[in-house]
Amino acid sequence: MTDPRAVSDAVAEAHRREWGFVLAATARVAGNIDLAEECVQDAYGAALEAWLRDGVPRSPGAWLTTTARRRALDALRREQTLRRKLPLLVEPLGEGEMPVADEITDDRLRLVFTCCHPALAREAQVALTLRLVCGLTTAEIARAFLVSEPTMAARVTRAKKKISAARIPYRVPGAADLPDRLDAVLTVVHLLFTTGHTAPVGADLLRHDLVERALDLGRVLRHLMPDEPEVRGLLALMLLTDARRDARVGPDGSLVLLEHQDRSRWDGAAIDEGIVLVSELLRGSPGRFGLQAAIAGVHAVAPSWEDTDWPRVLLLYDALLVRWPNPVVALNRTVAVLMVHGPAAALAEVERLEADGRLSGYRYLASTKADLLRRLSRDDEAAAAYRQALELVDNDAERAFLQDRLAGLEA
Numbered sequence: 001m002t003d004p005r006a007v008s009d010a011v012a013e014a015h016r017r018e019w020g021f022v023l024a025a026t027a028r029v030a031g032n033i034d035l036a037e038e039c040v041q042d043a044y045g046a047a048l049e050a051w052l053r054d055g056v057p058r059s060p061g062a063w064l065t066t067t068a069r070r071r072a073l074d075a076l077r078r079e080q081t082l083r084r085k086l087p088l089l090v091e092p093l094g095e096g097e098m099p100v101a102d103e104i105t106d107d108r109l110r111l112v113f114t115c116c117h118p119a120l121a122r123e124a125q126v127a128l129t130l131r132l133v134c135g136l137t138t139a140e141i142a143r144a145f146l147v148s149e150p151t152m153a154a155r156v157t158r159a160k161k162k163i164s165a166a167r168i169p170y171r172v173p174g175a176a177d178l179p180d181r182l183d184a185v186l187t188v189v190h191l192l193f194t195t196g197h198t199a200p201v202g203a204d205l206l207r208h209d210l211v212e213r214a215l216d217l218g219r220v221l222r223h224l225m226p227d228e229p230e231v232r233g234l235l236a237l238m239l240l241t242d243a244r245r246d247a248r249v250g251p252d253g254s255l256v257l258l259e260h261q262d263r264s265r266w267d268g269a270a271i272d273e274g275i276v277l278v279s280e281l282l283r284g285s286p287g288r289f290g291l292q293a294a295i296a297g298v299h300a301v302a303p304s305w306e307d308t309d310w311p312r313v314l315l316l317y318d319a320l321l322v323r324w325p326n327p328v329v330a331l332n333r334t335v336a337v338l339m340v341h342g343p344a345a346a347l348a349e350v351e352r353l354e355a356d357g358r359l360s361g362y363r364y365l366a367s368t369k370a371d372l373l374r375r376l377s378r379d380d381e382a383a384a385a386y387r388q389a390l391e392l393v394d395n396d397a398e399r400a401f402l403q404d405r406l407a408g409l410e411a
Contacts, residue, residue: 016207018061018064018065019040019135020108020135021107022061022065023036025068026065029076034160036072039068042071043068043071044064111132113185116129116181116184120163121159122187123145124155125159127141127155130144131156134213136210138156140195140201141191179228182230183230196214198398203397204396205395206248211242222235229281233277233289233293235274235277236273236277236281236290237274237293239271240271243266243300244258244266246267247265247266248261254401255397263304274300275301295320313336313339314336317329318333327359328364331353331364331365331368333349334346334350347372350365350368354369362392364389367386369385370405383409386405390402390403390406
């Protein structure tokens with residue numbers, strides 16, 4: 001008999017890595033999101049017992065997919081009217097409508113496009129897709145949206161109820177419908193990446209499975225829609241950001257800020273690929289992902305933190321705020337303000353964002369303010385801001401970093 005702890009770990013790892021694959025493949029058989037999700041959850045439950053008895057299979061994802069699909073088929077056989085009673089995920093194609101199965105070859109991406117249905121509000125589209133397709137917890141999604149966990153749980157529940165009550169027909173979109181859903185799909189993939197790049201909760205700074213999943217989806221999107229500038233922009237942004245992965249964590253697992261990273265450990269191949277994509281974008285009029293990629297590109301080619309072209313970074317952030325007036329973007333811009341105009345000017349920007357209120361409860365607002373106050377030698381105020389940030393952080397690596405900074409002030 002297999003060790004119970006090993007089985008539990010294997011199931012947990014399969015959930016992190018395989019959830020999206022298994023659900024997407026099962027949805028194609030079940031024809032319904034709720035039924036597919038129920039069957040996939042049952043399959044993971046069955047794995048705990050079967051793998052304990054028979055051992056962990058060589059391909060856990062294939063085992064889970066086969067089990068979930070069989071359960072879906074059994075359920076459909078038992079209840080032949082299920083497809084009439086519940087909203088359909090896949091409708092028969094209308095006359096003259098082009099099937100998209102040959103175009104979207106990744107089941108997960110097909111389901112992402114499907115869940116981003118225009119009948120749902122944008123936030124509901126993104127939250128529901130992150131929950132169902134990407135397997136993120138409600139808490140992780142809430143962090144990404146800067147709302148409380150109960151608020152996000154209510155949004156997901158309302159989205160599901162709307163699907164059921166209004167009988168919204170979920171279907172694989174035709175080729176002509178893809179561009180209208182693209183922005184929501186890109187938002188999903190980007191949030192998936194950022195959640196893996198800096199995990200909101202847990203012991204580790206990164207969740208490699210989520211980062212790799214987002215990069216895979218980004219590459220499939222690039223293949224599917226090679227002429228879409230924002231698809232190139234998102235892929236470039238993820239490549240250039242992830243290129244720093246190995247340098248972001250010290251040997252002891254501690255967080256290493258960009259200014260202190262060993263740039264020789266950055267992934268040169270990923271940087272080269274990202275820079276080529278950015279160069280293509282800057283020949284035209286880049287969108288929000290293209291501009292973020294351009295900012296990441298400036299950092300990627302800089303020989304050091306001090307030698308970064310900070311005026312260019314600030315100009316790019318100004319352009320990004322015009323294109324995408326987002327408070328998180330405004331907060332990130334304060335780093336460039338710091339390097340160009342000094343900590344006092346940057347602190348004034350942070351205090352304006354603080355008074356605005358949209359970032360209340362956002363851990364990086366407090367930690368950024370604390371760092372600027374520290375640079376201005378306003379140590380008591382900085383310590384208070386670090387304590388506020390510590391109350392908001394749930395990632396162990398970030399917590400340890402903030403505690404070290406606070407301890408340095410108190411000493």
